Amino acid sequence: MIYIAKPEIGDEEIHAVNQVLKSGMLSQGPKVAELEKDWAEYCGTKHALAVNSGTAAIHAALFATGIQTGDEVITTPFSFIATINPIIMLGAKPVLVDIDRETFNIDSTKIEAAITSRTKAIMPVHLYGQPADMTKIQDIANRNNLTIIEDSCQAIGAEYKGKKAGNLGSLGCFSLYATKNIMCGEGGIVTTNDDEHAKLIRQFRQHGMSGSYQYEHLGYNYRLTDLQAAIAVEQLKKVDKFTKARQDNAEFFDEHLKNVSSIVTPNPTSDRTHVYHQYTLVISDKCRFSRDEIVKKLKEQGIVAGVYYPQPLHHIEHIAKITGRHPGDFPITEELTKKVLSLPVHPMLTPEDRETIVGAIKEATGE
Ligand SMILES: *Cc1c(COP(=O)(O)O)cnc(C)c1O
Numbered sequence: 001m002i003y004i005a006k007p008e009i010g011d012e013e014i015h016a017v018n019q020v021l022k023s024g025m026l027s028q029g030p031k032v033a034e035l036e037k038d039w040a041e042y043c044g045t046k047h048a049l050a051v052n053s054g055t056a057a058i059h060a061a062l063f064a065t066g067i068q069t070g071d072e073v074i075t076t077p078f079s080f081i082a083t084i085n086p087i088i089m090l091g092a093k094p095v096l097v098d099i100d101r102e103t104f105n106i107d108s109t110k111i112e113a114a115i116t117s118r119t120k121a122i123m124p125v126h127l128y129g130q131p132a133d134m135t136k137i138q139d140i141a142n143r144n145n146l147t148i149i150e151d152s153c154q155a156i157g158a159e160y161k162g163k164k165a166g167n168l169g170s171l172g173c174f175s176l177y178a179t180k181n182i183m184c185g186e187g188g189i190v191t192t193n194d195d196e197h198a199k200l201i202r203q204f205r206q207h208g209m210s211g212s213y214q215y216e217h218l219g220y221n222y223r224l225t226d227l228q229a230a231i232a233v234e235q236l237k238k239v240d241k242f243t244k245a246r247q248d249n250a251e252f253f254d255e256h257l258k259n260v261s262s263i264v265t266p267n268p269t270s271d272r273t274h275v276y277h278q279y280t281l282v283i284s285d286k287c288r289f290s291r292d293e294i295v296k297k298l299k300e301q302g303i304v305a306g307v308y309y310p311q312p313l314h315h316i317e318h319i320a321k322i323t324g325r326h327p328g329d330f331p332i333t334e335e336l337t338k339k340v341l342s343l344p345v346h347p348m349l350t351p352e353d354r355e356t357i358v359g360a361i362k363e364a365t366g367e
Contacts, residue, residue: 005179016230031229047198054175057188059086108136126155129277154277166191182235184228245347262287279345297364306342
């Protein structure tokens with residue numbers, strides 16, 4: 001089977017974990033500090049704060065922004081549910097905006113119409129590893145005094161006009177979950193250039209603690225372990241190598257699938273880099289088979305394709321309830337949830353795997 005994701009764990013990661021075990025410093029210790037330093041340097045931000053998931057990173061970033069009951073945060077219905085749940089966890093309301101068909105990211109031309117007197121932040125998601133339309137989003141945020149929180153969970157290393165994801169707004173959120181471009185099982189990072197945001201996130205991840213058993217506000221236990229940080233430190237050293245392998249795989253698929261008329265291959269925008277967390281095809285109306293039929297046929301040939309995401313977020317009950325949105329409200333998202341399909345593009349693919357995938361797609365689409 002060729003799986004959609006396969007973490008690459010080398011001797012370096014294993015050795016680093018062993019060292020932590022022998023050191024006895026297991027949580028929020030020197031390895032977490034090392035990871036934060038390296039991550040900030042990599043993204044070009046002043047701070048990086050480690051937490052124990054991407055969801056916690058988004059929750060902490062929203063908290064640091066001051067999001068509270070009654071506030072509104074603009075984001076997209078075409079994402080993983082963890083983009084939206086933390087907004088609801090703070091008692092705020094997600095306000096959804098449809099996506100751009102070409103990039104799968106929030107349609108920047110539709111953001112302004114969604115702004116109200118309660119809007120506090122915009123959270124673009126750099127979906128599949130390609131940054132959203134940041135110049136336009138920054139312009140809208142500046143004119144309306146809004147904070148930008150990037151959901152960069154799929155976009156470590158992606159650049160927009162030469163600047164890295166996580167440094168394109170006020171706060172950037174990353175995930176180190178097992179299937180992400182670099183990982184440590186579970187983990188998350190928030191990046192920021194703002195000292196006050198950094199201070200609030202440090203407190204938030206530790207019960208709101210500001211000094212020795214002094215508590216300034218509500219907080220959680222969102223600490224990362226040193227065992228995980230040790231893995232992430234080693235993975236971060238390899239991130240550019242992994243990204244290059246993903247981009248090479250993507251280029252191979254672009255080249256070998258360009259004549260398959262019933263699918264549309266990704267079409268990255270020239271002012272940004274795509275780190276291919278996913279290589280996502282759109283099955284066109286010309287195809288004789290449905291997306292779900294193609295997924296099934298690929299599986300029969302030993303390839304696990306992914307569907308990200310099979311359901312628009314506003315179709316999920318608790319989100320429909322709080323947003324007041326219904327099927328039909330975001331037609332592009334709704335259409336694409338039925339047509340997208342992601343191929344394995346991870347760095348562990350062999351040259352034979354790539355050939356197998358191309359052959360299987362041609363076979364499954366009947367071309
Ligand atoms: C993975 C992911 C998250 C959440 O990260 P976890 O580490 O799984 O909590 C949030 N948003 C997007 C777009 C993601 O891909």
